[in-house]
Amino acid sequence: GAVVSQHPSWVICKSGTSVKIECRSLDFQATTMFWYRQFPKQSLMLMATSNEGSKATYEQGVEKDKFLINHASLTLSTLTVTSAHPEDSSFYICSARDSSSNTGELFFGEGSRLTVL
């Protein structure tokens, strides 16, 4: 099946710093990628839709200036958590849809666990 790679898988940073998470589709092209966050014992909440070559679309309540998304190529989207604070600590998961497929199936990365001290 299609593979989506996320990096880093875990990161610890100090409050106030910025952290970048990468999401790559390894064997397919993805014009659209999605970013989710998951708190312990909770489900995945959609943060934003990343569109290749254009601005991301953010869900209600998600600060676009805090969570910067860049989708510069058909295989890479990045999420940058700016000026991170302890409340941003969470599990961030990306997903991608194969542009050449008509099934609409989404493939997920392994997730990135962010801990802000």
Added chain:
Amino acid sequence: KQEVTQIPAALSVPEGENLVLNCSFTDSAIYNLQWFRQDPGKGLTSLLLIQSSQREQTSGRLNASLDKSSGRSTLYIAASQPGDSATYLCAVTGGGGKLIFGQGTELSVKP
């Protein structure tokens, strides 16, 4: 606004038992429905994908059904094994291609 609900939130069964996980959604205008498995601290593994025009999909010991008109889906797991222990998530794709998740069912299969 699409809402996805999964029942039960948690389930514990002895090994070998057949079981059913339930998923319901409020807006029947979906493109497809996916069932995922998530192990603790890990990402998601896609189990089954059902298109809106389909009624069921099968993969090994797993069978998923879809009744779009009533907004329901079930995931049937036959002859459960301890390795099946995980959280199972149901998600629907609606307008804009967004995948909306339910809260998940945490399954524990006891040896």
